[in-house]
Structure formats: structure tokens, C-alpha cells
Amino acid sequence: MPADRPLSRTPDLAASESRAHVAADVAGPAALIKTFAATTAVLVAALLVLMHATDGGQSFTTETLRRQQISRQAELIPAFDVTLGNGQRSTLKAVLAPGGKVWLVDFVYIRCQTLCLSLGSVYQQLQAHIEARDLQDKVGLLSISFDPANDSPAALADYAKRMGMNPQVWQIATLTHWQDRRRLLDAFGIMVLPAPLGEFEHNAALHLVTSDAMLSRIMDYADAKAALDTAVASRNPPAAAP
Numbered sequence: 001m002p003a004d005r006p007l008s009r010t011p012d013l014a015a016s017e018s019r020a021h022v023a024a025d026v027a028g029p030a031a032l033i034k035t036f037a038a039t040t041a042v043l044v045a046a047l048l049v050l051m052h053a054t055d056g057g058q059s060f061t062t063e064t065l066r067r068q069q070i071s072r073q074a075e076l077i078p079a080f081d082v083t084l085g086n087g088q089r090s091t092l093k094a095v096l097a098p099g100g101k102v103w104l105v106d107f108v109y110i111r112c113q114t115l116c117l118s119l120g121s122v123y124q125q126l127q128a129h130i131e132a133r134d135l136q137d138k139v140g141l142l143s144i145s146f147d148p149a150n151d152s153p154a155a156l157a158d159y160a161k162r163m164g165m166n167p168q169v170w171q172i173a174t175l176t177h178w179q180d181r182r183r184l185l186d187a188f189g190i191m192v193l194p195a196p197l198g199e200f201e202h203n204a205a206l207h208l209v210t211s212d213a214m215l216s217r218i219m220d221y222a223d224a225k226a227a228l229d230t231a232v233a234s235r236n237p238p239a240a241a242p
Contacts, residue, residue, distance in 0.1 A: 063203045066189025067218040074216040077187055077209065081176035082144070085156035089176055093213045101140040102235045104227060105207040107190050109147035109200060110155045119143075119204055120163050122224045127169045129228055136168050138235045139228065142209075145174035146181055146192055147200070189218060208234065 080092045106119050123141050145151040151174045192202045206227045208217035219227040
């Protein structure tokens with residue numbers, strides 16, 4: 001009986017195995033390329049979203065982005081119901097409308113012991129400049145509280161007294177409906193974050209708003225005189241050349 005010998009592979013089987021190895025070698029790089037392409041597409045899409053959200057990569061804060069948007073085109077402020085320090089209910093547009101004034105608007109909350117105190121001091125100086133230059137009929141100051149849950153009309157009235165507000169120049173109001181707060185802050189580019197002891201961290205600026213509720217400029221509160229001059233100039237634009 002002949003000795004056992006290993007069975008030799010047929011030509012067809014050998015060719016099949018060879019093709020399988022080649023397919024495996026090709027599939028590896030192809031799969032990697034496909035995965036890389038998909039990942040790249042996701043990253044590009046995310047970058048496009050980021051560039052759009054930050055105005056071409058120029059802005060990385062809400063206020064900065066809002067400043068750039070408004071510098072290109074003024075925008076109408078949405079309608080809001082507000083409550084004044086005397087308890088009277090009105091609308092933001094109604095507060096802004098009388099006399100065709102230009103307004104410098106800031107945002108505070110009464111319990112604030114940090115940034116809002118600086119804003120209050122800036123507005124006291126602005127009020128003094130407006131009175132000294134007899135601009136009461138041209139420029140107004142409006143402080144809006146973004147904390148209606150705590151800033152009652154009585155709290156607003158007390159704040160107005162402490163700040164020495166001349167109601168012909170400087171007024172304070174709060175939202176009548178706290179549900180409007182997010183829309184209001186977004187309209188002006190104000191970011192508010194909770195802080196310890198029930199307080200808030202927030203940014204600050206001077207917002208130039210016309211009597212027809214158009215937000216036309218956002219300026220640094222640290223340069224109040226320049227902001228006042230800008231308000232006066234916008235109220236009295238230069239006459240066109242004949």
C-alpha cells in the first residue's frame with residue numbers, strides 16, 4: 001500500500017486563495033481612506049458651523065458678534081412689556097418714543113455690587129454731562145434690569161433715588177414678564193451667568209437706540225463721553241451738501 005502523501009492543492013483553489021489575499025490587502029487601505037474622508041467631512045462641517053456662528057471666525061463672544069452685526073446694519077428691537085420705577089406698566093417702544101430722543105441703554109440688576117456699580121457711576125457722569133450741555137431733549141439714559149424676579153417697582157424706585165436720577169434724563173425699568181429675559185438679552189448681545197450668593201456675572205456696554213427702537217451702535221461703557229458724542233451726532237446728522 002503506498003505511503004500517505006500530502007494532498008496537493010488544485011490550481012483553482014490556489015488561485016482563489018491568491019485573490020482573497022489581494023482583496024484583503026486592497027480592502028485595508030480602502031477602508032482607512034473611507035474612514036478618513038468621512039472624518040474630514042465631519043470636521044469641515046463643524047468648522048463651517050463655527051465660522052458661521054462666529055461671523056467668519058472674528059467673534060467668540062456674544063457681545064463682540066452683536067457689535068459687528070449692528071455696526072453693519074441697525075436692527076429693530078423686539079416688542080417687550082416693561083414696568084417702571086413708579087409701578088407704571090408700558091412697553092419698551094413707548095418708553096423710547098417721546099420726543100424723538102436717542103437713548104443710551106445699559107443692563108443692570110439692583111443687588112449687583114460690582115459691575116453695576118461702575119455702570120451706575122458712568123450713568124451719573126453721563127447725566128451730569130447731558131444736563132450741563134442742555135441735551136435733555138436730545139439724549140436719554142435708560143437702565144433696564146434683567147432680574148424682574150427681584151427688582152420690583154419699589155426696588156427700582158429706591159435705586160433711582162440712590163443714583164440721583166433726573167427722570168427727564170435717566171429712567172429705569174424692568175421686564176414685566178420674566179419669560180422675555182432671554183429674548184431681550186439676545187437682542188442686545190448681553191450674556192448673563194449665575195454667580196454665588198444669587199448674583200450674576202454679565203457683560204456691559206452702552207447701546208445706542210433710536211426713538212423708533214432701532215439698535216444702531218454698541219459702545220464701550222468705559223468711554224462714556226465718546227458714546228454721548230456719538231449719540232448727539234446721530235441725533236443731529238450733518239446736513240447734506242447743497
